[in-house]
Amino acid sequence: RPRIFSGMQPTSDSLHLGNYLGALTQWVALQESYDALYCVVDLHALTVGPDPAVLRERTRRTAAQYLAAGVDPARSILFVQSHVAAHSELAWLLSCQTGFGEASRMTQFKDKSTRYGQEGTTVGLFTYPVLMAADILLYDTALVPVGEDQRQHLELTRDLAQRLNARFGAGTAVVPEAHIVKATAKIYDLQEPTAKMSKSAASPNGIIELLDDPKVVAKRIRSAVTDAEREIRYDPEAKPGIANLLTIYSALTGRDVLAIEAEYQGKGYGDLKKDLADVVVDFLTPFQERVHGYLADPASLDDVLADGAERAQELASGMLDRVYDRMGLLPRR
Ligand code: ATP
Ligand code: MG
Numbered sequence: 001r002p003r004i005f006s007g008m009q010p011t012s013d014s015l016h017l018g019n020y021l022g023a024l025t026q027w028v029a030l031q032e033s034y035d036a037l038y039c040v041v042d043l044h045a046l047t048v049g050p051d052p053a054v055l056r057e058r059t060r061r062t063a064a065q066y067l068a069a070g071v072d073p074a075r076s077i078l079f080v081q082s083h084v085a086a087h088s089e090l091a092w093l094l095s096c097q098t099g100f101g102e103a104s105r106m107t108q109f110k111d112k113s114t115r116y117g118q119e120g121t122t123v124g125l126f127t128y129p130v131l132m133a134a135d136i137l138l139y140d141t142a143l144v145p146v147g148e149d150q151r152q153h154l155e156l157t158r159d160l161a162q163r164l165n166a167r168f169g170a171g172t173a174v175v176p177e178a179h180i181v182k183a184t185a186k187i188y189d190l191q192e193p194t195a196k197m198s199k200s201a202a203s204p205n206g207i208i209e210l211l212d213d214p215k216v217v218a219k220r221i222r223s224a225v226t227d228a229e230r231e232i233r234y235d236p237e238a239k240p241g242i243a244n245l246l247t248i249y250s251a252l253t254g255r256d257v258l259a260i261e262a263e264y265q266g267k268g269y270g271d272l273k274k275d276l277a278d279v280v281v282d283f284l285t286p287f288q289e290r291v292h293g294y295l296a297d298p299a300s301l302d303d304v305l306a307d308g309a310e311r312a313q314e315l316a317s318g319m320l321d322r323v324y325d326r327m328g329l330l331p332r333r
Pocket of ligand 1: 007008009010011018019020021022023145146147148149150184185186187188196197198199200201
């Protein structure tokens with residue numbers, strides 16, 4: 001079966017609805033027909049200087065949210081990036097194949113480095129896309145389910161795979177495809193509906209965190225920024241706030257956006273927001289119970305992660321050895 005790889009950074013206590021709808025629901029669906037590896041990418045989180053105790057806690061919490069969403073460790077490999085040293089090793093090899101100019105064109109680096117300033121911006125933040133390419137190529141991955149914001153990093157990954165094959169021989173790396181589901185590829189911030197919902201957003205008010213108090217979630221939905229019209233219509237250009245609410249509504253209920261539009265003809269924004277808040281809270285309540293169940297038993301959670309790391313390690317070593325060899329490094333004995 002073809003292979004899938006994807007991951008999320010433990011950069012927050014909770015994943016948000018963008019992570020869930022843009023990526024996590026796809027992960028769960030795809031594990032039926034692919035051999036999947038789902039990773040908590042803690043090495044990526046180091047790029048923004050987290051507190052050590054907080055990082056450790058968030059790594060477990062992120063894994064618990066994968067499980068609560070339906071990632072099944074009996075079918076998929078669930079593990080923590082730093083437990084498989086090959087990620088860091090391949091990242092170095094790839095960084096020596098990446099042009100400085102090429103890396104400098106990554107728009108996420110430009111956005112994040114503006115936020116952190118000259119002093120707060122690490123070299124790790126700059127080389128982050130190379131580590132991400134290593135994560136993916138290490139497992140001869142065919143498909144990478146991600147949100148729209150990762151499209152450019154995926155392109156770089158593909159370029160690097162093709163470069164390895166051109167320089168070191170066909171079959172050095174598998175060239176992966178992005179799997180980006182258009183309808184939910186970019187969930188927007190409720191307060192700033194032209195910016196993506198992000199764990200590292202400046203203000204929490206526009207974010208729906210999966211582990212937030214349902215009362216807070218309902219309040220944030222009620223105060224979502226919309227527009228000065230009254231009509232409930234899916235028009236992302238003219239009405240980004242309403243379009244975002246309709247997207248979330250549709251994704252969580254499985255109902256067509258047009259059907260929801262039709263149902264709300266003649267009703268107000270307040271009605272839509274109130275009903276959406278109910279839909280979101282009904283989804284979050286059992287989800288949160290499951291997460292807390294996993295977190296209440298950290299030893300079992302760590303066992304799942306240790307088992308995943310062992311299986312991932314086994315898959316990774318073949319690709320890494322192949323690249324070391326083809327690049328001309330002296331064989332280890
Ligand atoms: P950070 O701000 O720390 O980068 P993030 O919210 O972007 O956090 P990541 O861990 O970087 O989260 O991304 C995890 C996955 O979630 C990726 O596949 C990414 O494309 C997807 N994703 C992130 N934000 C959104 C969003 N607003 N809509 C859809 N998918 C998203
Ligand atoms: Mg991100």
